[in-house]
Amino acid sequence: MSVKKLNKIYLAGVIALVFIISGLNVAAQSIPLNTKASPESETFSSAELAIIYSPDGKGYKQEIIPGKYLMHLEGSPYEMGYQQGYLGPTSVSRLANEDWFKHVVLNLLEAPDWILLIVMSDIMDYDRLKGEVGDVVDDATLRQLSAKWYDNLDSLLDKLFALCKVLVEVNSQYVPQDFLDEIQGVADGCSDAGYPISYEDVLLLNMGMDAMLALAYPVVEPLLFWIDLFGFLSCSGFVAQEDATTSGQTIMGHHWQFTEYILHEEMLVMEFVPNSGNKIISTSCPGFVGGTAFMNDQGIAISQDMVPARDCDPAHFGLGTLLTARYVAQFTNQLSEAINFIKYNERGCPWIYTIGDGRNGETGGVMLETSEHYCKERDLDYRPPWYAFWYKQIEKKDDLVTCTNHYLYYDMNGWADSTAIDDSKDRYEWLTNEALDVYGDIDLEVGAELIDYLHPPSYEYYDDPNGPVGASITCWDLTNLEAKVLYGHYNDQWVYVSL
Template sequence: MWVFLVLCIAILSLSYPASALSPAQEYLLEGSYALEQDGWTLVHLEGVPYRMGFQRGYLTAESASYLIISYLGPADDEYRRMSREIAEKHLWDRIPKEYQDELRGIAAGLRAKGYDWDVWDVLAANAWADQGLYEEALEEDAESRCSAFIATGDATVDGQIVMGHNTWCPYNEDFMYTIIYEVRPSKGFAFRYQGAGGTIWSGQDWYVNETGLMVTETSLENDATDPKGIPVFVRIRTAVQYADSIDDFLEIMLEGNNGAYPNQWLIGDAKTGEIASLQLGLHSWDLERTFNGFLYSSNHPSGDSFREEAACGEPDPMNYCYARYVRWGQLKEEWYGKVDAEIGKMMLADH
């Protein structure tokens, strides 16, 4: 509660009364909207990158401000200063122009709504998963805290793909991730994702695009990184926007991989019924694909190649990530062939 109060005070100190929109700004908002339902906010965005960015910044300004303060700290905080410097000097040139334009638009939308943030704040908040590559002072011990599964074929009730994900975070940290974005870009495929205000990627990593590609993940631990690579938030956003198959997804995620935020990605293609698991390190990865099966993830690396690169020892039965991995195997055996959305919810609740 105290954290929430501090965030509110900090955000109020960084906002000012929003002025009336100009005709040009009103034009930028055309076609976009935000709807509240059951504790979620559905935000529809469309158009060229800068326009979608302005829509995102304006329609999700309060949530975006919470995100920036929560991840970067107040204006005079040293962590925020370093994060902004990393964003400007190390990350900006590794981002495609279309996403640069979108980030600029977000900052403009925030200002139009009355918040005093700039593009470096917006980029730094989006790039939280990549920043540790560039400044040791920014590195923190990762807390593994997600569970996910994807099932298809003879593992599910009707043969279609069922995917589920559960993020474990204190409510005073990730309470702003209650937005479902519906994005129709001028290039690429339309897609939806769960996110916070001002984010061009999920961060919670839950995506579905109009071709039937669906993606989720749980994080892994690996120290191998390449600061010259493409930021992970850029690669996953590109993959969701431009991939229409598992092969496309793999190509985009592997090209220019910087090793940041190592994950076990679970991917499904509703067109074919195929699902896949990609345990992605820096130079090594493990891939499993099937049209009939149940794949699961609990922050425990099971792939031989990833484990070798990450120098993993023997699994510790007392480690809760490994214990959840074992439990997933039991749930798979118990519910194989019966998986649907309701069974998926029950399995995640068990976990």
């Protein structure tokens, strides 16, 4: 075949390609996030994968591989919220309601109903509530919502739900207006898509966990010495860099093991491209303006672990952990900025934040152990003092730190009145020992395997290798801005994303 003929064929192919591309209702720049399935997955043509758009044409929900989705949100806070609600209305309506809230409480406090009735009665005791939240909730409301002798478990859950709504409204004063506008957008977009939902319900979804835990922890924590009441306190995290990793990069992993109820069916990758602040990605569900697993384009990642402690203030818990993580991802560029935002803002519910930084001169990581009055940094080279022999920190490398659901900073358990439950200590040992086994070989692939250390049937922690993932398992390469995510079911394919 002549060169001339080849050129004609090539030109015809180029022209055809141009027409195909122009026929798609999306410009190349509108899909800034690189997504793909794990290497062992099949490949699919664009015609086989679905994509839908928000009414403004800027937001979209795209099928990455069959059953796995990316939601792209772009614009002002209200615009991004509206896009999220419009593109994911079933998720919003399933999560931002009383049914999901009650399910979370009952699964969090895993015990026979008669024990739960006693615990809930103590949580909703009038005298206790008067002392805890009486400065922000009027007495008539407290008397109406406090426990009565004739209450059953369901009526007490109704009262807890109502009280948390009040406390969330009070604490919304600490939330940046941008996030409140975005929450309003979620409610409006969801409602316009045919699933009526209120602003207050979406606000509760994003802040209610802190209200509920800050109310419950002071009652539940003293009981943990005798009985493990927590059913899914199974979060884990690590940060590794320098000699711990293959090329000195910063690798961070986090397993947010929450209830699988609804979450495993609605989880997806979310990309935020706001008018102000950093571009960020999250593994989350529509309805959440905040979240549990964020990475931004500056190499900062943040996630959080629950930690039962009595040092709480349910009346003044601030903007809550989910919106705190969102703020850090969107508006901080270095590790110190992330730490200082959490340290110097209102807090009232204990959390352990895993924060990593892979760029911008402050590479490293920290487990930020917080409660109402305390905020301590357990960084990569932290060592407890010699006399604190009862604090069994296993990792003794200068470039590796791990955590589960108990404090390890010197005397933080004493300061915050916290009990390290056996389940958390076991998982800490398993994760840390596995991390030490792969020390020096950690990259994105090895890090993903590491943070998935509870993958069934490992340690006989979960029974079903095909069972649902409670929330999400994520590993980030914060130097190269890549991530690997598992959600849905344990036998599903991992999804790769990059900024």
